[in-house]
Amino acid sequence: MSVKIALAGNPNSGKTTLFNALTGSNQFVGNWPGVTVEKKEGKLKGHKDVVIMDLPGIYSLSPYTLEEVVARNYLIGERPDAIINIVDGTNIERNLYLTTQIMELGIPVIMAVNMADLLEKNGDKIHLNKLSEKLGCEVVSISALKGTGIKEAAEKAVKLANARKVIEPAHEFSAKAEEIISAVENRLTGIVPAEQERFFAIKLLEKDDKIASQMKSAPDVSAEIKEMEDAFDDDTESIITNERYVYISSIIGDCVTKNRAKEMSTSDKIDRIVTNRWLALPIFAVIMWIVYYVSVTTVGSILTDWTNDTLFGEWIIPAAQSFFEGIGCADWLTGLIVDGIISGVGAVLGFVPQMLVLFFFLAILESCGYMARVAFIMDRIFRKFGLSGKSFIPMLIGTGCGVPGVMASRTIENDRDRKMTIMTTTFIPCGAKLPIIALIAGAIFNGASWVAPSAYFVGIAAIICSGIILKKTKMFAGDPAPFVMELPAYHMPTAGNVLRSMWERGWSFIKKAGTIITLSTIVVWFLLNFGWVNGHFGMLNFDGLEGAAMEAAQAECILAKIGNLIAWIFTPLGWGNWKMAVAAITGLVAKENVVGTFGQLFGFAEVAEDGTEIWGQLAGSMTVAAGYSFLVFNLLCAPCFAAMGAIKREMNNAKWFWFAIGYQCGLAYIVSLCIYQIGTLAMGGGFGIGTIVAFILILGFVYLLFRPYKESKTLNVNVRSVAGAK
Template structure:
């Protein structure tokens, strides 16, 4: 208020000192802003922009390059070359299995999605450099403010589209402690670069390249943020007005090639480094758990083709699988893939590649892959699996950032518990309600899903009682 009054006073003095000759003439940026920041057109334009970005990145251009990377580079060139070297060196069978079926299959399945990620990062860098993303923050402030968040909360979410760690750390710019905590809890709902391989896997292998899967995953994240903002703001922990948001909108300009390419490469390289470290170690551990177990009372190496169900991994997965049965994917392989995503989200894809023996070819949209997975998941269960992995707790690195920024153990566990709980409930509703449209019968699971939806509606529209009694 003080700043606004100061500028109004300055403007009143300036008006008496000079006359503008081109008073009615608008700059090019102002003309564009009249359209892209329009009260009614802004959100549809933003939705169309993000749809085009994901459509090109995941479904068209990105898929063409990724298919070549999977089919040729990691399908016909690298594995045979490594196998020849291992045979020439007379390596033991277990070592060949570790390198080919573990490291190459697991890491290759993840690296095959790098082209799609680079295309996505390229478009995001262009939108940031030209000045459009600053307008998006302004647009979202108007929306977020109605749901208890400020436009400042959008900046961490925008950064989080690349990686959740800097996205969570960017919440430091929010002065209001309640808004900052809520932003930390909801930032990772936006699909980060590490979740893109999961989106591409579901869209390509399980939905035959359907155009709507990738954009819908982005808007599911936005919807989760809005719903969370409304529900949490009506609790005593987060009650209060959101912090004011003031920002300068830069003039539109053509992005420089150097800045765009540098931003694209920095984001892509951080993903590649993670694949070379965390994911490699994870695939080695998974290979061991998959290939060793107890058979006839003896512990040792198993035959993967016939004895996978006797492995250590199968025993662990069998314990946790019933938890996910109401979500439509109670198979131990799916449960293990979801849990390994907590180490790094890319692990979900590498785990699929190793468990189903397709390695880097897991990204193909051929019928062979769908036929292999069909016994484990239906189409609606596959989308439930996707949504769960998008909304549940992020990778260990992002969890560490949440712990550091919360600076409170209780708040940290509350944030992780809320993320996992919301992911579970939303996925359950998707599967149980969606199954009714695919021939399933109305049962106990459907009743639970309907009750959850009613509870969500009540929490969204209940009176904001805290605001009436809150004292300042």
């Protein structure tokens, strides 16, 4: 029989880092609340029969958000054999609130005081023996980041679980509170297991309706509630909360010795600059510009050029062509493998180096603690437009993939804010959109350094403008939810965590290229190479054709026929060519398909004699204004099928799902139309009906942005950084 050990603790306490260290699992490690949206499990190293469960970070067992419900339901319903309660040693007072609740569950507990290295650096000391005596459970010191003490903590948890011995919590409330709690406990005899009586009794006194609904026959404790409220002159929920904090305060003095002489921490000094009211946004903009400049334009571009030109263009494709022709393979099969699969998938994989460089930098920013500051910074902006900084957290996660980004919206307790976040999260460019950005930047804009960063900020602008407009409607009206988060202290990222994060994101992209994109390229190849010639259906012959002759031959294929049916829709956007239309549509399956489709249509995976990529055909198909319009449309329109599936699951309502998809596609179309029409006018392209429509749309957009609030009011909340607070 396997042993189950749960990791429970506050957000940013180091649970997932500890989980990775104990199991060797490649779980993503971040330092903002909500990364672990669902419980994850892995086998403890050296123990095949021990399962470690990584639960979402929670502040208490009185859940308000979906991920808190996941954690509490598991602890109550599944009842693991032991709990490792991870506590941030640098903020132990706050962490102990959850500890007092966990101790009441009747499950064996071992407390792991994390960040021992930071405690030593700060000159603070936690007296583990005294703390263990006060709490009634064993307390150990660990550093999950450096791996110190984690093996010993896990072994003790296994031993505790095998002993099946429940340790009674040593903490107690005031005499009157204990008297009433005991009275409720007695009424729960036979209704809940004996070891859970105290937990359920306290929850009933806290008026926790969810707990009452989970019990088969919850007793009426209104008399006990009234007695407690009369005795303390307060509501019972506040009384219990206050009793916990009184108990925590009573033990901190004996168990914690702080260095009173220490100066302002390094984290606080850095935050005075990077979270400054006036400097924060410019610093963020500069950092993101550098990240995208290095990833897409310089280092990443060099690596991608080598992958496209040399690896695929000079080695893989010619070798594959020679091999299949040498063994006498049928022309159609050779064409399918070389021109379809290798060229299509190769065009996508060619951008993997740029993606890995981008993910490397994002992992560093996340691991060092800066991205948590970005959520704090963006809260100031988002709050003015009806959202809180919590909405930016899913968007940060979505820079890797839109699916976990959409799922991370579960951390938002306000249903209206959560739905709006789901609708707008995919506006942030994910890893799958990076190849499109790199392709357009290289083919249309000659590798201009501003294109890639602008794509990121177009996404943010779309989110902000959507927040302003949607919050003024009845569907989304209401005050934004308060946003409270702890900013973790800055620290040097470890190579293991950075490389793990980079590889996890990159590998998910590569796996998609090996499955969905491969199937898509096969379909595109078939539709491109088969059509009607002289009234007969068959395979088309493109051998030796170039320029106009190639265009005429391709126009007879099935793909061209389908594309011409829908191309007119995109004519006002500047790219009404059937090739652009089908590329955008295939992007709905997977955004990488846009590049894969172009790879087959324009031969990106092939190289000319001078070794340069044949991007001139694409550049000749679109003007600069049309190119940027195409880029923005693919950034803002409905995401890939996988992300759409996540949106449907999280919305849990077909009407809301279609509204979200419709809004995304509609916004993408309007913005792209305005970009092309106004851009064409600015470059001397003339004034027409499309230009008039664009100006009307812009005026309407401005009106929606600046019309007064009718349904909601802006909630002004001061959010204070507590990084380094003691």
